[in-house]
Amino acid sequence: MTGETQNRNREKVLSIKDLSVNFKTENGLVQALRRVSIDIPPKQIVGLVGESGCGKSTVINSILRLLSNNAEIIQGSIHLQNKNILMMTSTQLRAIRGKRISVIFQDPMTSLNPALSIGRQMTDIQYRDQINQVAKRQRAIDMLTRVGIPDAEKRLKSYPHQFSGGMRQRIAIAMALIMEPDLLIADEPTTALDATLQIQIIELLKTLQKEFRCSVLFVSHHLGLVADFCDQVVVMYAGEVVESGNVRDIFHRAAHPYTKRLLECDPARIKTKTRVLPTIPGYIPDLVNLSDDCIFKDRCHVKDNKCPLTVAPLTELTPGHFVQCHLSQEGENL
Amino acid sequence: MKNLLEIDNVKIRFRTKGMLKAVIDRDKDPYIEAVCGASLTIKQGETFALVGESGAGKTTLARSIIGLVTPSQGSIRYQDQELMGLDDKAFKPLKRDIAMMFQDPVGCLSPRLSVRSIITEPFKIHGLPINDVSKEATKLLDMVGLPASFLNSFPYQLSGGQARRVGMARALALSPKLIIADEPTAGLDVSIQGEILNLMYRLQHELNISFLVITHNLAVVRHTSDRMAIMYLGRFVETGPTDQIFEQPSHPYTKVLLSSSPEPDPDAPRNRVMPIGEIPSLINRPSGCEFHTRCIYVEDRCRLEFPPDRTIGLDHNMTCFKSEKMK
Numbered sequence: 001m002t003g004e005t006q007n008r009n010r011e012k013v014l015s016i017k018d019l020s021v022n023f024k025t026e027n028g029l030v031q032a033l034r035r036v037s038i039d040i041p042p043k044q045i046v047g048l049v050g051e052s053g054c055g056k057s058t059v060i061n062s063i064l065r066l067l068s069n070n071a072e073i074i075q076g077s078i079h080l081q082n083k084n085i086l087m088m089t090s091t092q093l094r095a096i097r098g099k100r101i102s103v104i105f106q107d108p109m110t111s112l113n114p115a116l117s118i119g120r121q122m123t124d125i126q127y128r129d130q131i132n133q134v135a136k137r138q139r140a141i142d143m144l145t146r147v148g149i150p151d152a153e154k155r156l157k158s159y160p161h162q163f164s165g166g167m168r169q170r171i172a173i174a175m176a177l178i179m180e181p182d183l184l185i186a187d188e189p190t191t192a193l194d195a196t197l198q199i200q201i202i203e204l205l206k207t208l209q210k211e212f213r214c215s216v217l218f219v220s221h222h223l224g225l226v227a228d229f230c231d232q233v234v235v236m237y238a239g240e241v242v243e244s245g246n247v248r249d250i251f252h253r254a255a256h257p258y259t260k261r262l263l264e265c266d267p268a269r270i271k272t273k274t275r276v277l278p279t280i281p282g283y284i285p286d287l288v289n290l291s292d293d294c295i296f297k298d299r300c301h302v303k304d305n306k307c308p309l310t311v312a313p314l315t316e317l318t319p320g321h322f323v324q325c326h327l328s329q330e331g332e333n334l
Numbered sequence: 335m336k337n338l339l340e341i342d343n344v345k346i347r348f349r350t351k352g353m354l355k356a357v358i359d360r361d362k363d364p365y366i367e368a369v370c371g372a373s374l375t376i377k378q379g380e381t382f383a384l385v386g387e388s389g390a391g392k393t394t395l396a397r398s399i400i401g402l403v404t405p406s407q408g409s410i411r412y413q414d415q416e417l418m419g420l421d422d423k424a425f426k427p428l429k430r431d432i433a434m435m436f437q438d439p440v441g442c443l444s445p446r447l448s449v450r451s452i453i454t455e456p457f458k459i460h461g462l463p464i465n466d467v468s469k470e471a472t473k474l475l476d477m478v479g480l481p482a483s484f485l486n487s488f489p490y491q492l493s494g495g496q497a498r499r500v501g502m503a504r505a506l507a508l509s510p511k512l513i514i515a516d517e518p519t520a521g522l523d524v525s526i527q528g529e530i531l532n533l534m535y536r537l538q539h540e541l542n543i544s545f546l547v548i549t550h551n552l553a554v555v556r557h558t559s560d561r562m563a564i565m566y567l568g569r570f571v572e573t574g575p576t577d578q579i580f581e582q583p584s585h586p587y588t589k590v591l592l593s594s595s596p597e598p599d600p601d602a603p604r605n606r607v608m609p610i611g612e613i614p615s616l617i618n619r620p621s622g623c624e625f626h627t628r629c630i631y632v633e634d635r636c637r638l639e640f641p642p643d644r645t646i647g648l649d650h651n652m653t654c655f656k657s658e659k660m661k
Contacts, residue, residue: 051525194387194388195552196387196591196594196609199595200608200609223524223598265524266598269597270557277531277532279526
C-alpha cells in the first residue's frame with residue numbers, strides 16, 4: 001500500500017474499495033456486488049439505500065465477514081482504519097466484531113438469545129474487559145437506562161420475550177453500543193416496528209450517535225427516515241453503487257436516472273393527491289447473465305443517441321457527489 | 335351513491351383463558367375486546383382505508399366482514415342484508431361478492447398448487463362451471479398484468495410483487511363488488527408498490543369495485559383512498575374524508591401518526607409531535623380516554639372520563655375532549 005492511500009484510509013473509519021462478490025448457485029454465478037466503493041468518514045451517518053436484491057445485505061455481510069460459503073470475493077478491499085478486514089484471521093476478526101464494529105439487525109427477537117436473560121447477554125458481551133462482574137453489571141444497567149428501559153436493574157433478570165418489540169430493539173441498541181464501537185451498522189433497524197416506534201428509535205439513535213461519536217452505516221429502504229437521519233447517502237442498484245453524496249446532493253440534486261426515478265416513486269414525496277402513482281417501468285436485470293453494459297440501460301428514461309450504454313466511470317460532479325452515468329450532470333432541483 | 339356495506343357498532347372479543355381456568359381464577363370476564371364499537375359505511379366504487387398500529391384491530395374487523403371471526407354484537411349489512419347470524423349455507427353466495435387479499439402475499443397461496451389452480455379454485459368452491467380453465471385463468475392473469483407463462487408456476491417461483499398480483503387475480507375471479515385488501519403493499523419496494531396501487535385503481539375504475547384497504551402506510555392512504563378511519567385499541571378515534579383528515583388532522587393520535595412518517599426531504603420542516611411510549615395491552619386498557627397514556631395534550635378528565643364522539647366537519651368525526659384545533 002502506498003503512503004498516500006494509507007493517509008486517505010486514516011481519515012475514514014471504514015473504506016470499501018472496488019469490492020466484487022459472486023455467489024455460486026445452481027443457476028450459475030450470481031454477480032451480487034460489482035466494484036462497490038463506499039467510504040464512511042468518522043462521526044458521520046451514511047445511509048445505504050436501494051430496493052430489495054440490490055446488494056445492501058451483501059455489503060454488510062462482507063464487512064462483517066459473514067458471507068455464506070458459496071460466496072466468492074473476486075476483488076477489492078475493506079479497510080477498517082488501516083487494516084484490511086478481508087485479510088484478517090479469525091482471531092483478528094473476533095477482536096473487532098462487537099468491539100469496533102457492531103450491528104443492530106432488523107428483527108430484535110432473532111438477534112437476542114431467547115434462552116438467556118438480558119443481564120447475562122449484556123455482561124457476556126463485555127468478555128474482553130478485565131473488570132469484575134459487578135462493574136460489568138453496573139455498566140449494563142447504565143446502558144439500558146440510557147436507551148430508555150425503565151427500571152433497568154430489575155429488568156436485567158428478564159428474558160427477551162418479556163419485552164415488547166420496541167423495548168427489544170432498544171436493548172439491541174444498548175448491546176451494540178456498550179463497547180463503544182467505531183462503527184455501528186444498523187440493518188433496517190425499524191422495519192419490523194410500528195410507525196410511532198420507528199421514529200422513536202431513530203431519535204434515540206440520533207442522540208446516541210452524537211454522544212458516542214461513532215460512525216453509523218444505516219441501511220434502509222425508507223427514504224423519509226434516510227433523509228431525516230443521514231449525513232451521506234449511497235444509492236445502490238442491482239449490485240452497483242450508482243450514486244453517492246451528501247444527503248442534500250441526493251435528495252435535492254439527484255443526478256443518476258435511477259435515483260431520480262426512485263425519489264419520484266415515493267408517494268410520501270407527492271404533495272398533491274394523485275390516483276396514478278409513478279413507477280419505474282421494466283425489471284431489475286438478472287444478476288446471473290449480466291452483460292458488460294450499463295446496469296440501468298433497459299429502464300433508463302434519459303438515454304439518447306449520445307449515450308454509449310456501457311458502464312460509465314464514476315464522475316465527481318461537485319466535491320463528494322459521485323455518479324455513475326455518461327449523461328450525468330448536476331440534477332435540477334427536485 | 336348507495337351504501338354497499340354498513341358496519342354498525344361491531345364488537346369482537348376473544349377468550350383469553352379456557353372455561354375451567356376462568357372459573358378457577360374467578361375471572362368473570364375472561365375476554366379481550368379486539369374491536370369495540372366500530373361503525374363504518376362503504377359506498378359503491380369507493381376506497382375506504384383503515385389505519386392503525388399493529389394490534390389496533392384492523393385485520394380482525396376486516397375478517398369479521400367475510401365471516402372469518404364472529405362479532406359478539408353489532409350489525410354488518412351488505413346491500414341491506416344482515417350478515418350477522420347467517421349460517422354457512424346462507425352466507426356462501428354472499429362470499430362471491432366479497433373477496434379478500436390477504437396480508438402475506440406468498441403465505442396465502444397454497445405451495446402445492448400451480449397458479450392456474452390457485453386462481454380458478456374460487457369457481458370450484460362455489461360450484462360454478464367453467465368451460466375452459468386455462469382460458470379463464472389466462473384472462474384473470476391478463477387483468478392483473480401477468481403473462482400466461484405464469485399459469486404453470488408455483489408460488490415459490492414468484493417474487494413478492496408477482497405473488498400480490500396472483501392474489502389479486504384470485505380475488506377478482508368471481509367478479510366481486512367489494513375487495514378487502516389487507517396491507518396490499520407491505521414488504522414491497524416503492525416502485526412495485528406504485529404498480530400494485532395503480533392496478534387496484536384501474537380495476538376499481540373499470541369494474542366499479544369498492545375497496546377496503548388496511549394499511550399503516552399513510553402516504554399510500556393519502557393517494558388511494560376516499561375516506562379513512564384511524565383505529566386505536568379497537569376503536570375508531572377519527573373518521574372522515576381522506577383529504578380533510580390530511581389537511582386538518584384533529585385527534586392527537588392522528589397527528590402523532592402523521593408526524594411519524596418523515597418526508598423524504600432533509601430540509602422539510604420538522605414540526606413533529608413526538609410519539610410517546612408504546613401501544614398498551616388490550617388486557618389492561620387504560621381508564622378514561624384510552625390514548626391518554628401517550629397523549630401530549632392530556633388533562634385530568636382524560637384519565638377519568640371517556641371522551642365523546644364529536645362531529646367536527648362534514649362526515650368528519652373524532653373522539654377527543656379537545657374541540658379547538660390544536661396547533
